[in-house]
Amino acid sequence: MLLAIDTSAGTSVAVVDRDAGVLAELIETDTRRHAEVIGTMIQGALDEAGVAVTALSGVAIGMGPGPFTGLRVGIAAARAFALGIGRPVVPVVSHDAVAFGRADPILVVTDARRREVYWSAYSGTDAEGLPIRASGPGLSAPDALEAIVPGFASYRRLDAEVVSAASLGLVAELLYLHKRPFASSEALYLRSPDVTMSSGPKRVS
Amino acid sequence: MTGPLVLGIETSCDETGIGIVRGTQLLANVISSSMEEHARYGGVVPEVAARAHLEALTPALSAALAEAGVSLAELDAIAVTSGPGLSGALMVGVGAAKALAIAIDKPIYAVNHLVGHVGADVLRDDGTEIELPTIALLVSGGHTSLLLVRDLVSDVELLGETIDDAAGEAFDKVARLLGLPYPGGPHIDRVAIGGDPAAIRFPRGLTQPKDQHLHRYDFSFSGLKTAVARWVEQTRDAGIEIPLADVAASFREAVADVLLTKAIAACVNLGVPRLLLGGGVVANARVRALAAERSAAAGIELRVPPLELCTDNGAMIAALGAQLVMAGHAPSGLDFGADSTLPATIIQA
Numbered sequence: 001m002l003l004a005i006d007t008s009a010g011t012s013v014a015v016v017d018r019d020a021g022v023l024a025e026l027i028e029t030d031t032r033r034h035a036e037v038i039g040t041m042i043q044g045a046l047d048e049a050g051v052a053v054t055a056l057s058g059v060a061i062g063m064g065p066g067p068f069t070g071l072r073v074g075i076a077a078a079r080a081f082a083l084g085i086g087r088p089v090v091p092v093v094s095h096d097a098v099a100f101g102r103a104d105p106i107l108v109v110t111d112a113r114r115r116e117v118y119w120s121a122y123s124g125t126d127a128e129g130l131p132i133r134a135s136g137p138g139l140s141a142p143d144a145l146e147a148i149v150p151g152f153a154s155y156r157r158l159d160a161e162v163v164s165a166a167s168l169g170l171v172a173e174l175l176y177l178h179k180r181p182f183a184s185s186e187a188l189y190l191r192s193p194d195v196t197m198s199s200g201p202k203r204v205s
Numbered sequence: 206m207t208g209p210l211v212l213g214i215e216t217s218c219d220e221t222g223i224g225i226v227r228g229t230q231l232l233a234n235v236i237s238s239s240m241e242e243h244a245r246y247g248g249v250v251p252e253v254a255a256r257a258h259l260e261a262l263t264p265a266l267s268a269a270l271a272e273a274g275v276s277l278a279e280l281d282a283i284a285v286t287s288g289p290g291l292s293g294a295l296m297v298g299v300g301a302a303k304a305l306a307i308a309i310d311k312p313i314y315a316v317n318h319l320v321g322h323v324g325a326d327v328l329r330d331d332g333t334e335i336e337l338p339t340i341a342l343l344v345s346g347g348h349t350s351l352l353l354v355r356d357l358v359s360d361v362e363l364l365g366e367t368i369d370d371a372a373g374e375a376f377d378k379v380a381r382l383l384g385l386p387y388p389g390g391p392h393i394d395r396v397a398i399g400g401d402p403a404a405i406r407f408p409r410g411l412t413q414p415k416d417q418h419l420h421r422y423d424f425s426f427s428g429l430k431t432a433v434a435r436w437v438e439q440t441r442d443a444g445i446e447i448p449l450a451d452v453a454a455s456f457r458e459a460v461a462d463v464l465l466t467k468a469i470a471a472c473v474n475l476g477v478p479r480l481l482l483g484g485g486v487v488a489n490a491r492v493r494a495l496a497a498e499r500s501a502a503a504g505i506e507l508r509v510p511p512l513e514l515c516t517d518n519g520a521m522i523a524a525l526g527a528q529l530v531m532a533g534h535a536p537s538g539l540d541f542g543a544d545s546t547l548p549a550t551i552i553q554a
């Protein structure tokens with residue numbers, strides 16, 4: 001049984017079980033309130049699922065891609081929660097959760113702010129039911145997707161406003177069950193930090 | 206030793222701090238700084254700081270627990286800085302603290318970073334207890350505040366704060382224009398050795414009689430920074446070599462003078478013969494020396510927590526959390542946010 005958290009778009013928290021499926025899922029679409037809602041949502045999902053934290057075998061976390069500030073809230077929470085219960089973190093690419101359960105080729109697109117989007121292309125689902133990521137995740141201007149995404153025309157575009165933590169948790173359960181590699185434990189920012197390098201002190205007189 | 210066992214999480218600026226205290230006893234103080242990553246930019250870059258917090262947080266948690274020799278299950282509460290500070294940086298600590306509190310089923314206290322600096326003083330191991338009320342001068346790269354603390358957990362008044370740059374920021378900016386590395390404080394200190402603090406009379410912001418009404422206890426360092434820049438340019442333009450030691454010493458004197466003039470004035474005017482220092486700028490030798498000198502002259506008792514408790518750290522947050530627990534305050538609940546401008550009067554969010 002896993003607690004699953006994704007804050008790559010809105011905030012979503014779920015409790016899932018390999019056998020019993022989705023036990024609880026909460027979703028908040030506001031993309032500015034991750035820090036405020038994360039605690040009550042974790043508590044709410046656990047309460048709704050009616051499970052004690054000791055019953056969890058790990059914490060699935062969406063590693064992005066996603067806008068930095070919100071994304072970090074979920075990853076920090078997942079890591080701290082996992083440390084608290086002495087169980088591992090299971091990192092998952094957030095877009096995999098959007099593609100989960102879709103057999104047709106889809107292009108998952110999420111908001112990256114600053115007039116850019118994050119994208120990942122999926123060709124379908126493998127024998128274990130896991131989404132097959134053909135390319136991405138990447139960052140692009142919305143009108144440059146066609147040029148950047150290999151085989152763009154073959155995909156149906158799917159814009160996601162929030163990434164379902166329940167789907168993310170189920171992906172994590174399948175990865176675990178079939179001994180597939182988890183995602184990297186590095187946050188998928190896909191952007192360098194904003195720093196305007198100064199060319200040195202400016203004259204004041 | 207008795208008292209609640211509290212773990213404190215601090216991520217308001219560029220130090221990831223995890224501290225553990227039992228009442229007023231310090232058990233662990235682990236600090237992971239991203240200062241080096243900011244060095245090439247000449248100042249704290251918020252996004253760089255926030256990314257570093259995320260990577261440093263759980264390792265620092267484990268290290269602090271090991272250092273204190275306690276397990277998470279033994280904790281009585283978790284305390285976390287909810288503001289003021291850099292928003293994205295604060296959110297890392299807030300998100301982690303809430304999740305950890307739920308995972309181990311412990312109450313959580315969201316506390317004020319500035320009051321935390323004052324709270325650090327209860328952790329001194331010399332056996333002397335903090336006497337209240339006290340004036341507190343808290344100076345770092347992120348804040349410059351003057352507080353009147355009547356009670357650590359229930360009565361803090363903001364007397365004044367910077368209206369532009371923090372004092373630590375002024376050190377960084379002036380260091381840069383003098384061609385010195387970041388962080389500016391220690392390097393200004395280094396080159397100021399042997400310099401004449403009276404060589405150049407740099408302006409003391411907000412100390413004119415006209416400022417006494419509106420900005421009596423407020424600070425301004427932006428004009429000072431510009432004055433130093435102008436002086437350096439004009440000297441250079443005149444083909445004269447910059448007397449680095451004199452400029453550094455004179456600049457530092459101007460900062461220290463303004464800080465202590467206002468702090469001592471607050472002590473005298475409000476009839477509070479106690480001054481407590483906190484924040485990273487306390488590491489500056491001249492600031493400490495002038496504080497000792499002026500306090501002694503005015504008959505004011507000066508308290509300076511150990512330096513590792515003056516710079517941003519989790520132990521001070523844990524200490525303030527423990528004070529709140531011991532005073533019987535209810536926990537904060539789970540829905541507080543990160544408040545980059547949390548006023549000093551709000552001790553617990």
Ligand SMILES: [Zn+2]
Binds near residue numbers: 322348484516
């Ligand atoms: Zn501070």
